[in-house]
């Protein structure tokens with residue numbers, strides 16, 4: 001993949017990157033995840049980490065690697081009626097190998113379709129049970145002949161490693177923003193690939209700035225990858241002051257912020273303020289539930305990290321979810337672009353979310369005398385700027401960050417930030433600490 005500057009990361013580039021990752025047969029372990037992480041390495045300098053199969057990770061064990069070659073079913077005339085060459089979803093991911101001729105009755109329990117979506121192939125996995133099977137459209141299932149059938153899954157499970165990608169971008173503070181996205185789905189676009197490329201794009205953007213906080217990006221296979229990262233990095237989690245799981249960000253639905261376990265953390269309010277500003281009619285705030293993606297692991301009670309999830313369509317609630325219809329046509333470049341815009345706005349808001357102290361707190365300082373009412377150019381609404389000055393002065397008592405003032409005032413964080421900068425310049429305000437230090 002090409003390595004453009006972050007400003008060249010637009011929806012088209014994100015879509016192009018996704019289409020290069022789309023055909024790779026991924027799973028929770030094995031060459032597909034490695035190849036995908038290597039492709040991402042071409043655009044962001046992430047480190048590919050590995051943990052050996054059999055390693056105990058919290059209550060789990062790192063599984064063997066799954067090496068897949070091909071899977072197909074032939075009818076009694078030798079015609080291939082199902083073939084993984086046409087879709088990776090045709091084989092149940094992590095299937096055990098099989099190579100035999102069986103009757104229709106023996107084959108049927110190994111076949112999975114969705115009767116309500118007769119043209120779609122479902123996505124199924126069998127990571128932790130030694131089974132094999134095929135997924136096919138219900139149309140294909142209904143047209144199955146009398147048999148017998150030759151079934152072949154050419155795959156092996158062998159000792160190896162679990163891979164995840166990690167990228168750390170140091171900031172002025174050691175406090176960390178944690179971004180996690182899963183890397184294990186074999187051929188789905190929105191659920192998985194959109195999160196991977198957007199996390200990479202955000203990392204590229206952050207690395208070209210001087211961030212106030214440090215940022216850590218992890219690209220992990222779902223569930224076992226997050227658990228493995230947590231098990232191997234327990235000393236790092238205390239630095240995490242906020243974070244987001246990113247997935248499902250290329251479809252046309254409104255944005256959804258799923259709150260952290262506590263529900264009222266700094267990051268919850270900050271992301272909400274950005275969504276109110278940038279997608280006012282196009283977002284919803286969802287309460288925490290112990291289901292979903294890897295926020296489940298990060299928000300388990302022992303860790304209880306302030307990590308929420310940003311998505312568009314919510315898993316399990318849209319018909320294309322975990323089917324062959326979550327494909328490259330399901331994601332739109334302009335939607336990826338919008339998602340990237342929101343993520344950059346979140347990063348900007350994090351950078352500017354400081355707690356200030358009013359240095360002239362006894363009655364209002366005389367702003368007109370200092371030329372502050374006309375401090376901004378003609379493009380800024382002077383009435384709004386004046387209100388931003390007054391809100392920042394009034395609330396800056398060393399206990400309220402700009403994102404908290406945004407919530408109270410209904411003004412965007414960046415407008416309050418402009419006002420704060422002018423007030424600092426005129427020695428009416430001083431920065432006390434970053435908002436994350438208030439937690």
Ligand code: ZN
Pocket residue numbers: 185191322
């Ligand atoms: Zn999924």
